[in-house]
Amino acid sequence: MALIKLENITLEFPVQALKSDRRRSSDERPIGGQLSSGQSGHMIVRALDQLSLTLGPGDRLALLGHNGAGKTTLLRVMAKLYAPTHGRVTIQGRVAPLLNLGFGMDMDSTGYDNIFIRGLFLGMSKAELKKKADVIAEFSELGDFLDLPMRTYSSGMRARLAFAISTHVETDILLLDEVVATGDARFFKKANEKLESFARDSKLLVLASHSNKVLRELCNKALLLEHGRAKAFGPIEEVIETYAASTGTDGK
Numbered sequence: 001m002a003l004i005k006l007e008n009i010t011l012e013f014p015v016q017a018l019k020s021d022r023r024r025s026s027d028e029r030p031i032g033g034q035l036s037s038g039q040s041g042h043m044i045v046r047a048l049d050q051l052s053l054t055l056g057p058g059d060r061l062a063l064l065g066h067n068g069a070g071k072t073t074l075l076r077v078m079a080k081l082y083a084p085t086h087g088r089v090t091i092q093g094r095v096a097p098l099l100n101l102g103f104g105m106d107m108d109s110t111g112y113d114n115i116f117i118r119g120l121f122l123g124m125s126k127a128e129l130k131k132k133a134d135v136i137a138e139f140s141e142l143g144d145f146l147d148l149p150m151r152t153y154s155s156g157m158r159a160r161l162a163f164a165i166s167t168h169v170e171t172d173i174l175l176l177d178e179v180v181a182t183g184d185a186r187f188f189k190k191a192n193e194k195l196e197s198f199a200r201d202s203k204l205l206v207l208a209s210h211s212n213k214v215l216r217e218l219c220n221k222a223l224l225l226e227h228g229r230a231k232a233f234g235p236i237e238e239v240i241e242t243y244a245a246s247t248g249t250d251g252k
């Protein structure tokens, strides 16, 4: 079973503003959530605004939108890392979030040990991990580097390991934030193939990316966010077209 149901969710971040009388306008180019003044010098950033959405098995949702539109925040709500300020979130099924490559990793432990550390963090059992550790190690192609501490890895090497672990978890829902684009060209291809097979198994995938190419390859539906609001929702091509029209780009 894989289900994500969001009912009218709003998420606000209260932020202590650093004092400034200057006001800058960003009206022409959309950026960020909605800013307003709160109490005692706080500013409120409304990152998500009254979003409702139901996704089920076989849905592969692309999240599109300008910088700060709310894509990562929405993924974090789906991963239950953030609770919405208002509204209701219902998630059924096992969730593997691949949002922050550092989550559940210990930089002083070896790559191999981190397969266990992150695997347990993602809800895998010790028995499951013992069976899969070598397959995950092999998929990451990190070879002898797996015996070195993770802090010595490049960001692409970390991404490979994090990706390998997250996509070998038996999961119903995979949440991805841009990371697929992190490896080198060959790993990127392999990572995409892995994601495609995951998606073919009728699991639920939600992916935020600025690459229309990646989104087209992996997703069948899309949600376009603007300042935290749903601007368009529907088949991927239609939503990419709507977004391209609003940004004056060709959507390629």
Ligand SMILES: Nc1ncnc2c1ncn2[C@@H]1O[C@H](COP(=O)(O)OP(=O)(O)OP(=O)(O)O)[C@@H](O)[C@H]1O
Pocket (backbone or CB within 6 Å): 013, 015, 031, 032, 033, 034, 045, 046, 047, 065, 066, 067, 068, 069, 070, 071, 072, 073, 074
């Ligand atoms: N921890 C936080 N504290 C305060 N504001 C935050 C926090 N995280 C995000 N925001 C704000 O919420 C809004 C949405 O940010 P989010 O990271 O979800 O955007 P995004 O669509 O993923 O952007 P990008 O494409 O640039 O990665 C932004 O205005 C951002 O400033």
